[in-house]
Amino acid sequence: MKKGRYLVTGGAGFIGSHLVDRLLLEDPARLVVVDNFDDFYSPQIKRGNIASHLSHPSYHLVEADIRDYNKLKQLFSEEVIETVIHLAAKAGVRPSVSDPRTYQEVNVGGTLNVLDLAQRNGIKKVVFGSSSSIYGPTATPPFREDAPLNPISPYAATKAAGELLAHTYSHLYDMQIVCLRFFTVYGPRQRPDLAIHKFARLIASHSPVPVYGDGSSERDFTYIDDIIQGIMASIAYEATPFEVINLGESRTITVNRLIEQLEAALGEKAIIDRQPSQPGDMPRTHADISKARRLLGYKPTTAVEDGIKKFVDWMK
Numbered sequence: 328m329k330k331g332r333y334l335v336t337g338g339a340g341f342i343g344s345h346l347v348d349r350l351l352l353e354d355p356a357r358l359v360v361v362d363n364f365d366d367f368y369s370p371q372i373k374r375g376n377i378a379s380h381l382s383h384p385s386y387h388l389v390e391a392d393i394r395d396y397n398k399l400k401q402l403f404s405e406e407v408i409e410t411v412i413h414l415a416a417k418a419g420v421r422p423s424v425s426d427p428r429t430y431q432e433v434n435v436g437g438t439l440n441v442l443d444l445a446q447r448n449g450i451k452k453v454v455f456g457s458s459s460s461i462y463g464p465t466a467t468p469p470f471r472e473d474a475p476l477n478p479i480s481p482y483a484a485t486k487a488a489g490e491l492l493a494h495t496y497s498h499l500y501d502m503q504i505v506c507l508r509f510f511t512v513y514g515p516r517q518r519p520d521l522a523i524h525k526f527a528r529l530i531a532s533h534s535p536v537p538v539y540g541d542g543s544s545e546r547d548f549t550y551i552d553d554i555i556q557g558i559m560a561s562i563a564y565e566a567t568p569f570e571v572i573n574l575g576e577s578r579t580i581t582v583n584r585l586i587e588q589l590e591a592a593l594g595e596k597a598i599i600d601r602q603p604s605q606p607g608d609m610p611r612t613h614a615d616i617s618k619a620r621r622l623l624g625y626k627p628t629t630a631v632e633d634g635i636k637k638f639v640d641w642m643k
């Protein structure tokens with residue numbers, strides 16, 4: 328039997344591939360990635376994300392869909408896994424409104440498969456990638472983990488369901504599970520559908536930038552290195568059996584201000600195309616990160632002004 332340690336689902340994606348970079352660097356134990364190179368955005372981008380991983384002797388890629396229980400079961404029987412970092416998902420709020428069923432199948436059904444097989448194979452540690460979107464529009468900023476959840480998109484509802492399943496598995500099977508609520512993550516390799524990447528691309532190509540609503544909506548943008556810092560600390564965390572923890576930057580910026588900063592970094596003027604607000608969109612996200620600081624020693628170090636410059640350098 329082969330030796331194994333970490334299983335990263337969604338390890339070809341934006342956050343997953345950065346996590347794999349870090350794991351291979353800091354803990355070059357055997358590492359298994361499951362990803363189906365979903366076409367939510369170009370699978371070629373994901374191939375590019377993992378290009379440098381493929382030659383690493385510890386790295387093993389399994390191209391599989393987390394909905395495929397039997398394929399996952401085979402993987403778990405062939406590999407010795409100690410820790411699962413579950414990031415595979417249908418991401419994106421807006422597309423989930425028109426395709427709720429697929430989101431449910433991947434994000435709820437697939438998550439159940441991962442938890443169930445982790446449990447059956449005696450794996451005690453799972454880190455789950457959840458989302459700030461589950462707070463919904465009514466939470467009082469900055470959002471605390473104990474705020475009531477009011478998801479307003481199918482995507483958000485599936486992430487809330489994933490957290491509930493994680494709680495159930497932790498309770499029933501004595502598994503140590505950390506659910507991390509990521510607040511809009513950006514940086515090199517950022518998903519092309521997300522603000523910052525999308526806006527920067529449109530501004531650079533002198534194309535109209537669709538701004539939904541009046542641009543006053545606020546986001547807490549978190550630089551990828553800070554998110555990876557929080558995930559690594561969650562892997563090491565073991566003081567309590569189940570935790571839900573925000574990972575944000577803890578400051579917000581309006582969409583209008585974001586565009587101004589991108590204009591400055593790119594040296595280009597944006598052509599704004601005002602559009603009505605989109606169903607499912609949150610008016611603001613804002614993380615209270617005191618729990619992450621306390622439990623994980625989490626300390627975000629990249630303010631959005633600096634992160635935007637780094638992103639633009641990467642994009643150029």
Ligand SMILES: NC(=O)c1ccc[n+]([C@@H]2O[C@H](COP(=O)([O-])OP(=O)(O)OC[C@H]3O[C@@H](n4cnc5c(N)ncnc54)[C@H](O)[C@@H]3O)[C@@H](O)[C@H]2O)c1
Nearest residue numbers: 337339340341342363364365392393415416456509511512
């Ligand atoms: N990027 C953000 O701002 C953000 C915010 C909150 C939560 N999250 C969550 O973090 C995780 C990673 O997000 P990301 O931005 O890196 O997205 P991403 O789309 O770049 O990565 C997700 C990966 O999962 C894979 N995947 C999708 N469906 C799959 C399936 N059925 N089987 C196997 N693999 C599958 C995709 O191919 C992709 O490589 C997701 O769970 C997402 O919901 C991200």
